[in-house]
Amino acid sequence: DTAVSQTPKYLVTQMGNDKSIKCEQNLGHDTMYWYKQDSKKFLKIMFSYNNKELIINETVPNRFSPKSPDKAHLNLHINSLELGDSAVYFCASSQGPGTSAEAFFGQGTRLTVV
Amino acid sequence: GNSVTQMEGPVTLSEEAFLTINCTYTATGYPSLFWYVQYPGEGLQLLLKATKADDKGSNKGFEATYRKETTSFHLEKGSVQVSDSAVYFCALTPNSGGYQKVTFGIGTKLQVIP
Numbered sequence: 001d002t003a004v005s006q007t008p009k010y011l012v013t014q015m016g017n018d019k020s021i022k023c024e025q026n027l028g029h030d031t032m033y034w035y036k037q038d039s040k041k042f043l044k045i046m047f048s049y050n051n052k053e054l055i056i057n058e059t060v061p062n063r064f065s066p067k068s069p070d071k072a073h074l075n076l077h078i079n080s081l082e083l084g085d086s087a088v089y090f091c092a093s094s095q096g097p098g099t100s101a102e103a104f105f106g107q108g109t110r111l112t113v114v
Numbered sequence: 115g116n117s118v119t120q121m122e123g124p125v126t127l128s129e130e131a132f133l134t135i136n137c138t139y140t141a142t143g144y145p146s147l148f149w150y151v152q153y154p155g156e157g158l159q160l161l162l163k164a165t166k167a168d169d170k171g172s173n174k175g176f177e178a179t180y181r182k183e184t185t186s187f188h189l190e191k192g193s194v195q196v197s198d199s200a201v202y203f204c205a206l207t208p209n210s211g212g213y214q215k216v217t218f219g220i221g222t223k224l225q226v227i228p
Contacts, residue, residue: 004157041152041201041221048215056215090157101207102148103216105157 003027006091006106013081014114021076021109023091031055032074033103034066035090043090049074081113116141120204120219127194127226135189135222137178137204145206147171147180147187152201152221161189161202194226 006023013019025032033056034046047066048056054066063079074091088108094101120137127133139145146165150158162171167182176191187204204219 041223043158043203043218043221045215092157102160102163103150103158105159107155107157 002106004091004093004104004106006089006109008109009107010110010112012112012114015081015083017081018077018079019081019111020078021089021091021111023074023076023106025072025091025093025104027093027095027104029093029095029104030071031094031101032068032071033092033094034074034076035092035105037088037090037108039087047074047076078111081111083113086111086113116145116206116208116217118204118206118217118219120202120222122220123201123223125222125224127224129196129226129228130193131226133189133191133194133198133224135202135204135224137187137189137219139185139187139204139206141185141206141208141217143209144182145208147178148205148207148216149176149178149187149189150203150205150218152203154200158203194224196226196228199224199226 004025031050033048037043046060049068052068065077068074090108091106092103094103117140148163149161151161152158162173164171164180170179178189201221201223203221
């Protein structure tokens with residue numbers, strides 16, 4: 001019974017395509033996140049939603065658009081994919097935006113743009 | 115702004131050796147501090163945390179003590195196993211009210227050889 005699940009696990013696509021990654025959490029958490037992890041394992045936050053409302057939007061190209069249809073789902077749509085978008089994308093959730101809230105991560109989506 | 119500095123890896127140890135991974139932070143007030151672990155091909159998972167000064171977090175033989183005076187949260191384990199091979203991330207969330215965001219260090223890769 002996976003707490004945070006994201007699909008697909010692997011995604012290989014050509015430059016210029018549009019793709020989506022889906023994320024769902026069954027923990028009842030209010031806050032969800034998207035992170036990007038590069039080839040050196042550096043982890044960078046992209047977006048955060050609290051109860052379907054965008055609360056953190058880091059300097060990410062506007063080709064990336066998150067969508068939260070309800071508080072259990074946070075999807076990531078990417079337009080006009082570029083080679084530099086190749087990375088592992090992690091979805092995460094936490095009980096709230098509080099200071100000691102542990103984040104639960106999905107298994108990641110490895111995106112390869114060719 | 116907030117930041118987390120941790121030693122660059124990889125760290126290579128023999129089984130049963132003593133492990134220390136250094137982590138220092140910059141933040142106003144009293145942040146909460148975390149260590150996350152990422153096993154190969156998986157997402158991050160919480161290893162341990164501490165929410166106030168002098169707290170010691172511990173789990174699976176790992177320990178870290180929140181040192182306000184040195185702004186540090188070093189990870190230690192007395193005897194590592196091959197199964198501890200992973201990437202370890204130090205992280206913090208600030209205690210400044212409002213919506214929080216987790217700040218991660220760069221990650222330290224640990225390789226334990228038999």
